[in-house]
Amino acid sequence: xxKAVLVVGSIALDTVYTPYGRREEMPGGSxxxxxxxxxxxxxxxxxxxxxxxxxxxxxxxLRERGVDFSGLQVASGRTFRWVGEYGEDPxxxxxxxxxxxxxxxFCPELPPIYSDTPxxxxxxxxxxxQLRVLEQIEGRRFTACDTMDFWIEGKRKELSEMFxxxxxxxxxxxxxxxxxxxxxxxxxxxxIAGMGPRWVLVKKGEHGAMAFCGGRVFLLPAFPVREVVDxxxxxxxxxxxxxxxxxxxxxxxxxxxxxxxxxxxxLASFCVERFGLEGITNLVRSEVEARFEALREMGRx
Amino acid sequence: xxKAVLVVGSIALDTVYTPYGRREEMPGGSxxxxxxxxxxxxxxxxxxxxxxxxxxxxxxxLRERGVDFSGLQVASGRTFRWVGEYGEDPxxxxxxxxxxxxxxxFCPELPPIYSDTPxxxxxxxxxxxQLRVLEQIEGRRFTACDTMDFWIEGKRKELSEMFxxxxxxxxxxxxxxxxxxxxxxxxxxxxIAGMGPRWVLVKKGEHGAMAFCGGRVFLLPAFPVREVVDxxxxxxxxxxxxxxxxxxxxxxxxxxxxxxxxxxxxLASFCVERFGLEGITNLVRSEVEARFEALREMGRx
Numbered sequence: 001x002x003k004a005v006l007v008v009g010s011i012a013l014d015t016v017y018t019p020y021g022r023r024e025e026m027p028g029g030s031x032x033x034x035x036x037x038x039x040x041x042x043x044x045x046x047x048x049x050x051x052x053x054x055x056x057x058x059x060x061x062l063r064e065r066g067v068d069f070s071g072l073q074v075a076s077g078r079t080f081r082w083v084g085e086y087g088e089d090p091x092x093x094x095x096x097x098x099x100x101x102x103x104x105x106f107c108p109e110l111p112p113i114y115s116d117t118p119x120x121x122x123x124x125x126x127x128x129x130q131l132r133v134l135e136q137i138e139g140r141r142f143t144a145c146d147t148m149d150f151w152i153e154g155k156r157k158e159l160s161e162m163f164x165x166x167x168x169x170x171x172x173x174x175x176x177x178x179x180x181x182x183x184x185x186x187x188x189x190x191x192i193a194g195m196g197p198r199w200v201l202v203k204k205g206e207h208g209a210m211a212f213c214g215g216r217v218f219l220l221p222a223f224p225v226r227e228v229v230d231x232x233x234x235x236x237x238x239x240x241x242x243x244x245x246x247x248x249x250x251x252x253x254x255x256x257x258x259x260x261x262x263x264x265x266x267l268a269s270f271c272v273e274r275f276g277l278e279g280i281t282n283l284v285r286s287e288v289e290a291r292f293e294a295l296r297e298m299g300r301x
Numbered sequence: 302x303x304k305a306v307l308v309v310g311s312i313a314l315d316t317v318y319t320p321y322g323r324r325e326e327m328p329g330g331s332x333x334x335x336x337x338x339x340x341x342x343x344x345x346x347x348x349x350x351x352x353x354x355x356x357x358x359x360x361x362x363l364r365e366r367g368v369d370f371s372g373l374q375v376a377s378g379r380t381f382r383w384v385g386e387y388g389e390d391p392x393x394x395x396x397x398x399x400x401x402x403x404x405x406x407f408c409p410e411l412p413p414i415y416s417d418t419p420x421x422x423x424x425x426x427x428x429x430x431q432l433r434v435l436e437q438i439e440g441r442r443f444t445a446c447d448t449m450d451f452w453i454e455g456k457r458k459e460l461s462e463m464f465x466x467x468x469x470x471x472x473x474x475x476x477x478x479x480x481x482x483x484x485x486x487x488x489x490x491x492x493i494a495g496m497g498p499r500w501v502l503v504k505k506g507e508h509g510a511m512a513f514c515g516g517r518v519f520l521l522p523a524f525p526v527r528e529v530v531d532x533x534x535x536x537x538x539x540x541x542x543x544x545x546x547x548x549x550x551x552x553x554x555x556x557x558x559x560x561x562x563x564x565x566x567x568l569a570s571f572c573v574e575r576f577g578l579e580g581i582t583n584l585v586r587s588e589v590e591a592r593f594e595a596l597r598e599m600g601r602x
Contacts, residue, residue: 088484183389186527207508208522219599221509221520226487258602298520299600301559 003247006140007034008047008108008133009123009236010080011072013054014276017085017096020229026276027058029080030123030146033233036280037240037267038121039065040288041248045114047071047133051079051102061281070111075102090228090272091205110136119247121239122166124148127158134165142252144168144199146239152179160195167252168199170239176202185210186217199257201242203235209261216254220261223269223295230275237271237280238264266291304548307441308335309348309409309434310424310537311381312355312373315577318386318397321530327577328359330381331424331447334534337581338541338568339422340366341589342549346415348372348434352380352403362582371412376403391529391573392506411437420548422540423467425449428459435466443553445469445500447540453480461496468553469500471540477503486511487518500558502543504536510562517555521562524570524596531576538572538581539565567592 009030016023031048038044044067050056052074059069080103083096108129116139122130124146134143143166151159152175159179163169169192177183180191189200189212200212204222211218241264242257249256266288270279310331317324332349339345345368351357353375360370381404384397409430417440423431425447435444444467452460453476460480464470470493478484481492490501490513501513505523512519542565543558550557567589571580 184527184529186525204508207505208520210522210525217525217599218602219509219522219525219596220602221511221522224487224511224518224520226485228485262602295520296602298518301519301521301563301597 003119003250004043004045004117005038005119005121005243005247006045006047006114006117006137007031007038007121007123007240007243008130009034009125010103011048011050011054012080012082012103014232015081015083016230016232016275018230019086019088020227021275023230023275025081027055028082028233028276030233030236032062032277033236033271033280034121034123034240034243035062035067036277037237037264037271038244038247039067040241040263040267040285041244042119044068044244045071045117047108047110047114049073049075049102049106051075051077054079071114073106073109075105077102084232086231090231093231108133108136115139118142119243120144121243122146122162123236123239124151127151127155127162130162131158131165134162142167142246144170144239144243146170146235147175147179149175149178163192164196166197168201169197170201170203170242172203172205172235176200186212199252201261203238205234209238209265211257211261213254213257218254218258218261220258220265221295221299222265223291224298225269225273228272231272232276234268234272238268240264241267262292262295263288266295304420304551305344305346305418306339306420306422306544306548307346307348307415307418307438308332308339308422308424308541308544309431310335310426311404312349312351313381313383314355315533316382316384317531317533317576319531320387320389321528322576324531324576326382328356329383329534329577331534331537333363333578334537334572334581335422335424335541335544336363336368337578338538338565338572339545339548340368341542341564341568341586342545343420345369345545346372346418348409348411348415350374350376350403350407352376352378355380372415374407374410376406378403385533387532391532394532409434409437416440419443420544421445422544423447423463424537424540425452428452428456428463431463432459432466435463443468443547445471445540445544447471447536448476448480450476450479464493465497467498469502470498471502471504471543473504473506473536477501487513500553502562504539506535510539510566512558512562514555514558519555519559519562521559521566522596522600523566524592525599526570526574529573532573533577535569535573539569541565542568563593563596564589567596
């Protein structure tokens with residue numbers, strides 16, 4: 001388990017309405033999307049919480065792919081639920097209902113065997129909890145985090161503390177702008193890098209992603225898909241692909257990060273083509289490799 | 302003049318307000334931005350109209366770079382004027398005033414020596430005028446056009462006729478969506494290709510551009526710039542770079558079009574960094590080549 005990845009994040013039951021149909025209470029949340037993606041390349045350890053009502057057998061396909069759920073707490077009460085709607089424009093998401101339930105009082109406690117995990121991803125949760133997780137992983141070698149507008153506005157101090165202790169941040173372009181106070185993404189990334197992280201990854205949805213490191217920039221278009229059935233989890237899938245590949249490579253360099261981001265966008269493209277986790281759990285490695293090569297070919301000049 | 306490019310488009314006096322300052326009555330319009338960009342690679346012939354008040358000496362720097370203005374009419378009356386404002390978000394443009402003036406009654410008459418121009422670009426003007434120009438260029442080998450929402454909504458029939466007679470269309474993502482009735486750009490491009498053109502180029506502003514041809518896709522991120530001083534003319538500069546390079550190459554293939562688009566986005570990046578035409582007229586070839594190589598390097602994985 002030398003190259004394992006640990007993720008702390010939400011585990012949810014998602015209900016979505018999209019122009020392609022409606023699905024009720026699908027397993028989701030950043031923790032599961034990330035794990036499904038990262039498990040293509042590395043053993044994954046999950047820290048999270050579900051309620052007693054969570055159908056844990058839905059985790060079996062992930063277990064079979066090397067995802068370890070011994071850090072998953074089962075708390076008394078109901079699982080986190082989210083209900084959302086997408087219009088014709090998949091970037092336009094409307095949250096119809098959020099019930100935090102057991103996630104409200106989540107306090108991450110890591111199994112001792114997790115404390116040597118080299119690659120760590122702190123998905124979008126309260127920055128105080130992200131810090132609490134960090135303190136329990138003495139053996140970590142590379143740490144990345146995500147966040148969201150809610151924490152940028154509400155817990156700025158804790159967020160700054162957390163950013164000063166991670167190697168990489170992954171956030172979407174609106175979050176990067178809010179956090180930095182700069183509209184221009186080159187400037188925004190510089191401001192964020194000034195807060196501590198060596199690598200800043202900016203997700204732009206259907207327009208791809210950018211990475212910034214020490215004045216160097218990497219530009220990656222998104223893999224174009226014809227039908228965006230359900231965009232839920234695409235960003236966490238991207239992050240899972242990035243971290244899983246980095247763990248597999250065993251080192252973080254310009255070269256490995258670029259390949260990792262390309263794998264991330266490829267997995268995200270499969271993710272949005274189906275509802276929930278279906279797009280990435282029903283996927284074989286050769287399909288991923290084929291889109292990776294196709295993406296490279298589509299960008300060549 | 303075997304590899305010349307002809308452009309028919311507007312020639313204007315633009316007044317812009319941006320967060321970086323204000324400029325009054327700068328020479329602009331699609332015809333001039335296109336010419337300035339295309340002249341890096343090929344002799345350019347301009348068809349357009351100005352009023353008696355147009356300061357024609359501002360065209361001297363373009364003349365020196367091989368732009369032929371013998372197709373420029375000087376009509377009695379005032380030159381086309383446009384006044385626009387940009388906010389912190391350079392994509393948010395607000396038109397404050399438009400005075401068509403002599404452009405209102407523009408009727409393109411080409412000098413006979415233009416009739417053998419091999420590469421032709423019909424910038425955004427009334428599709429009836431675009432068709433009128435086409436009829437006067439018997440020797441054309443490759444024709445491309447732009448358009449805008451105004452004609453998509455108001456002159457659909459003429460636009461369809463024009464699209465059935467060109468080899469390539471260049472339009473922005475909103476126009477592609479309006480024209481095709483599809484939000485997804487892969488689908489939108491297919492619908493547009495079904496109207497006739499072999500190549501469909503979709504401009505996405507700061508997010509780059511895509512090209513579609515016979516099921517093949519090319520993805521190009523935009524060259525990232527720190528300061529977008531004045532976005533006016535970026536799209537026409539892109540088109541000018543594309544057509545100029547294609548004319549220089551002498552043939553249109555996947556390979557030459559990809560390089561042409563990369564040069565187009567590089568020129569557009571220089572364009573937006575200064576007011577009006579300043580960014581591309583005060584530019585030397587080595588600066589263009591350096592950004593071209595940098596763009597390639599930024600996208601490598």
